[in-house]
Amino acid sequence: MISKLFKFKGGVHIPQHKESSTQLAVEPASIPKRLILPLTQHIGTPAAPIVEVGQKVLKGEKIAQADGYVSAPVHAPTSGIIEDIGDYPLPHPSGMLAQCIVIKPDGEDRWIELKGHSGDYKQLDPSELRNIIRSSGIVGLGGAGFPTSIKHNPGPDRVIDTLILNGAECEPYITCDDMLMREKSREIICGLLITKHALQAKRCIIAIENNKTLAIESMQQAAKEFADRNIEVVAIPTVYPAGSEKQIIYTITGKETPKNGLPLHIGVVCQNVGTTAAVYRAIHHGEPLISRYVTIAGDVKQPRNLEVLFGTSANDLIEQCGGSTADIRRIIIGGPMMGFAMQQITIPVIKTTNCILIDAGQTKDLHTRQYTMPCIRCDSCADVCPVNLLPQQLYWFSKAQELDRIQEYNVFDCIECGCCDYVCPSQIPLVQYYRFAKSEIWKRERETQKSDAARDRHEFHQFRIDREKAEKAEKLRQKKAALKIKKQATDQSNEIGNNDKKEAEPKNAAIVAAMERVKAKKAQQKVEPKNTDDLTDHQKKLVTEIDQRRAEQRETQVSNSNDNAKMDNKEL
Amino acid sequence: MSLYAPSSPHIHNDNSITKIMLKVLYALIPGILVYIYIFGFGVAINILLAIITALSCEAIMLKIRQRPIMPFITDGSAVITAVLLALSIPSIAPWWIIFLGTAFSIIIAKHLYGGLGYNPFNPAMVGYAMLLISFPQQMTTWQLSTPATFIGLPDSFKFIFGDHTPAQLATDAISGATPLDYLKNQLGLSHHVSDIMNSSNVFGLLGGNGFEWISIAFLIGGLWLVKQKIIHWHIPATMIGSLAAVATLFYVIDPDQYASPLFHIFSGATILGAFFIATDPVSAATTAKGKIIYGACIGLLIYIIRTWGGYPDAIAFAVLLMNMSAPTIDYYTKPKTYGH
Numbered sequence: 044m045i046s047k048l049f050k051f052k053g054g055v056h057i058p059q060h061k062e063s064s065t066q067l068a069v070e071p072a073s074i075p076k077r078l079i080l081p082l083t084q085h086i087g088t089p090a091a092p093i094v095e096v097g098q099k100v101l102k103g104e105k106i107a108q109a110d111g112y113v114s115a116p117v118h119a120p121t122s123g124i125i126e127d128i129g130d131y132p133l134p135h136p137s138g139m140l141a142q143c144i145v146i147k148p149d150g151e152d153r154w155i156e157l158k159g160h161s162g163d164y165k166q167l168d169p170s171e172l173r174n175i176i177r178s179s180g181i182v183g184l185g186g187a188g189f190p191t192s193i194k195h196n197p198g199p200d201r202v203i204d205t206l207i208l209n210g211a212e213c214e215p216y217i218t219c220d221d222m223l224m225r226e227k228s229r230e231i232i233c234g235l236l237i238t239k240h241a242l243q244a245k246r247c248i249i250a251i252e253n254n255k256t257l258a259i260e261s262m263q264q265a266a267k268e269f270a271d272r273n274i275e276v277v278a279i280p281t282v283y284p285a286g287s288e289k290q291i292i293y294t295i296t297g298k299e300t301p302k303n304g305l306p307l308h309i310g311v312v313c314q315n316v317g318t319t320a321a322v323y324r325a326i327h328h329g330e331p332l333i334s335r336y337v338t339i340a341g342d343v344k345q346p347r348n349l350e351v352l353f354g355t356s357a358n359d360l361i362e363q364c365g366g367s368t369a370d371i372r373r374i375i376i377g378g379p380m381m382g383f384a385m386q387q388i389t390i391p392v393i394k395t396t397n398c399i400l401i402d403a404g405q406t407k408d409l410h411t412r413q414y415t416m417p418c419i420r421c422d423s424c425a426d427v428c429p430v431n432l433l434p435q436q437l438y439w440f441s442k443a444q445e446l447d448r449i450q451e452y453n454v455f456d457c458i459e460c461g462c463c464d465y466v467c468p469s470q471i472p473l474v475q476y477y478r479f480a481k482s483e484i485w486k487r488e489r490e491t492q493k494s495d496a497a498r499d500r501h502e503f504h505q506f507r508i509d510r511e512k513a514e515k516a517e518k519l520r521q522k523k524a525a526l527k528i529k530k531q532a533t534d535q536s537n538e539i540g541n542n543d544k545k546e547a548e549p550k551n552a553a554i555v556a557a558m559e560r561v562k563a564k565k566a567q568q569k570v571e572p573k574n575t576d577d578l579t580d581h582q583k584k585l586v587t588e589i590d591q592r593r594a595e596q597r598e599t600q601v602s603n604s605n606d607n608a609k610m611d612n613k614e615l
Numbered sequence: 616m617s618l619y620a621p622s623s624p625h626i627h628n629d630n631s632i633t634k635i636m637l638k639v640l641y642a643l644i645p646g647i648l649v650y651i652y653i654f655g656f657g658v659a660i661n662i663l664l665a666i667i668t669a670l671s672c673e674a675i676m677l678k679i680r681q682r683p684i685m686p687f688i689t690d691g692s693a694v695i696t697a698v699l700l701a702l703s704i705p706s707i708a709p710w711w712i713i714f715l716g717t718a719f720s721i722i723i724a725k726h727l728y729g730g731l732g733y734n735p736f737n738p739a740m741v742g743y744a745m746l747l748i749s750f751p752q753q754m755t756t757w758q759l760s761t762p763a764t765f766i767g768l769p770d771s772f773k774f775i776f777g778d779h780t781p782a783q784l785a786t787d788a789i790s791g792a793t794p795l796d797y798l799k800n801q802l803g804l805s806h807h808v809s810d811i812m813n814s815s816n817v818f819g820l821l822g823g824n825g826f827e828w829i830s831i832a833f834l835i836g837g838l839w840l841v842k843q844k845i846i847h848w849h850i851p852a853t854m855i856g857s858l859a860a861v862a863t864l865f866y867v868i869d870p871d872q873y874a875s876p877l878f879h880i881f882s883g884a885t886i887l888g889a890f891f892i893a894t895d896p897v898s899a900a901t902t903a904k905g906k907i908i909y910g911a912c913i914g915l916l917i918y919i920i921r922t923w924g925g926y927p928d929a930i931a932f933a934v935l936l937m938n939m940s941a942p943t944i945d946y947y948t949k950p951k952t953y954g955h
Contacts, residue, residue: 302954384620414686417732421896430953453952461624468630475622
């Protein structure tokens with residue numbers, strides 16, 4: 044039993060606004076006319092399409108495969124025809140376009156044949172479990188979208204002491220995890236047991252903010268059914284950002300995730316409840332991840348949660364909630380604290396979309412920023428910072444573009460939770476300043492890398508010119524030497540008489556000797572080959588072939604130069 | 616259709632600089648009321664004069680600096696500066712004292728440094744220091760702190776705006792040195808502390824007669840500010856704590872030569888300084904550890920200047936000296952970031 048919770052530093056109490064969207068039970072959203080499926084619904088490399096335009100696909104069929112280790116496949120959320128593969132706007136803060144697969148549903152919603160492993164997951168090896176999870180396209184549904192199979196692979200030496208199931212859902216308005224815990228608690232617990240097995244974790248803590256009493260009850264009930272002594276439901280204090288990974292780990296274990304480290308370095312893995320339910324569906328039913336619970340909240344007629352197929356447009360969902368209550372001013376994907384506002388309303392729901400928040404100027408809480416005043420260094424920001432930074436100092440440095448100083452003040456530890464910004468009496472857009480500083484630093488680093496490469500190139504160029512000069516000088520010296528020998532030889536021939544056959548030999552010997560010296564010098568100057576540590580066999584083979592070719596060339600060059608030398612002699 | 620898409624977070628609490636400054640003003644009200652009750656209306660007239668001067672100067676400077684006037688004039692910061700300065704000067708000082716001091720605070724100490732948020736020194740204390748150095752006589756002639764010297768509204772006007780003191784009130788009869796000043800002078804004449812305190816009615820139970828009650832009222836207001844989380848406990852606690860600690864040390868060594876810690880805490884502007892002046896966020900240290908060092912050093916400096924320095928009270932100089940050190944203190948007291 045967990046005896047004590049730890050209070051993390053800072054945090055803010057924000058009006059929750061969670062009641063309105065939890066009134067209705069979750070229903071599946073209707074299948075829209077078009078599904079736009081981005082190939083980047085996760086952190087990592089975009090998936091690679093494996094279908095063609097015009098091809099018919101079934102529900103659950105893989106339409107794009109993972110491209111690389113940190114990647115995840117995409118599956119067809121319903122049966123239909125591939126209408127297009129092209130660039131469409133992504134639900135991304137930048138509003139950028141990226142490759143998407145567009146499906147025109149046929150309305151049959153016919154599943155592909157599924158193979159589940161009901162009941163016998165314990166017979167599966169953790170690596171087999173990971174493979175199923177990977178091929179089912181499961182990524183973290185809490186918001187980050189990190190491929191779950193990688194999280195489930197801590198490495199052979201790591202012991203996972205605590206598996207934390209994150210049901211905190213600390214952002215205002217969002218209730219999708221809350222509803223999932225109320226309605227699908229058994230699935231979550233089953234998924235948790237699978238994850239526990241995959242990680243060989245010692246204990247599991249299901250952490251839920253104490254304002255979700257129904258969810259807590261439901262989860263406790265389900266946990267009781269499975270009678271696993273190592274699973275415990277814990278109510279944690281409601282304070283934003285309690286659901287942030289670093290903060291929830293501290294709340295439960297009292298340990299801090301080391302900087303530049305991962306939770307598994309301190310024996311902890313943290314997983315969202317939605318992800319866990321998806322793991323259950325993948326293992327028991329063989330279902331890939333094709334839908335999720337999404338909260339539609341804010342200024343809509345009927346705020347609620349819907350089970351949404353990926354690729355469904357936000358616009359369609361707003362329509363299904365009765366439309367907005369007035370003209371839409373802002374549409375926020377995610378919560379009001381960390382979500383991002385989109386410039387258009389027709390962006391698709393993806394794996395990481397937990398909430399669509401509509402601001403039509405009706406909810407008082409969603410008011411926009413007032414006039415920004417100067418910072419009075421009141422330190423409210425530092426009081427609420429959950430990672431113990433000095434937000435106002437970061438702000439000053441960011442404003443002055445003192446990028447070195449701002450790194451000294453650990454700007455990269457900022458989790459962009461927005462607490463400082465929320466409480467700032469001067470209403471300064473602090474987080475925006477930190478984002479700016481971070482991107483400036485990244486830009487500068489890229490430029491440094493570029494200029495480093497340019498310098499390397501220049502230095503090598505200089506080296507080559509010097510080498511060629513040295514070679515020319517050497518040749519000249521050889522010529523002179525040859526001339527000298529010839530002179531001696533002529534002197535000798537004058538003395539002894541004509542002897543053409545003997546003449547060539549000492550000359551050649553001198554030339555060969557000179558070439559040997561050049562070779563030795565070259566060997567001395569030879570540049571160490573770079574990046575040859577981790578080559579594949581094929582690459583190694585290529586390298587040896589190239590080396591051989593070069594050696595041959597060198598030999599022909601030598602013989603050529605010998606010939607030249609001979610010719611020179613003749614000319615002389 | 617392109618929607619408004621600002622950076623997160625998308626919500627904000629309803630806090631503002633004006634709200635903070637208003638709460639500071641509320642917290643000053645009990646002290647001001649007690650001040651008026653004991654000494655009469657001089658202080659009220661001074662406060663009004665100071666506020667009018669401060670807002671006028673603020674508006675003019677904003678205009679000259681081409682800054683929007685409304686958001687800054689209503690932020691309340693100039694009013695706080697004005698009230699703090701008015702509370703720091705003698706309540707019978709002529710009108711031009713408060714006018715000059717406030718104008719200097721707002722124009723020189725605040726706006727020439729860049730206005731709200733950019734002043735390295737506490738504007739009210741810069742104004743006070745300027746006045747004390749330039750007009751020592753007017754700045755050290757305080758009302759005698761006995762209930763008999765309560766001055767009504769008309770007489771207060773005559774004191775502040777008139778050329779002459781009101782006929783029925785001879786200046787010598789109602790004014791004199793402050794308790795701290797008196798004690799310092801008498802100690803200079805090698806009297807003992809206990810004898811000095813018994814010999815004059817300027818001393819009360821805890822500190823200066825009358826001033827002690829004002830201090831207690833300010834203490835109540837200050838504690839309310841801490842509870843409201845407008846100020847942190849660090850600076851007031853460590854400032855009063857360190858002053859009390861050194862005072863106790865010397866008092867224990869030689870009670871004849873050194874006044875008691877209670878006297879130091881409840882005399883002069885110690886409480887006002889601890890809760891309202893040293894805690895000015897713009898010019899103070901900001902890290903938790905930094906505030907502790909900052910407050911403790913102010914307390915120590917107050918004792919040093921009061922006991923061995925050239926001025927009877929020392930809040931202004933101690934605060935200004937520590938304002939200078941605040942950035943350095945902050946630099947060396949960075950908190951440990953999560954995960955480091």
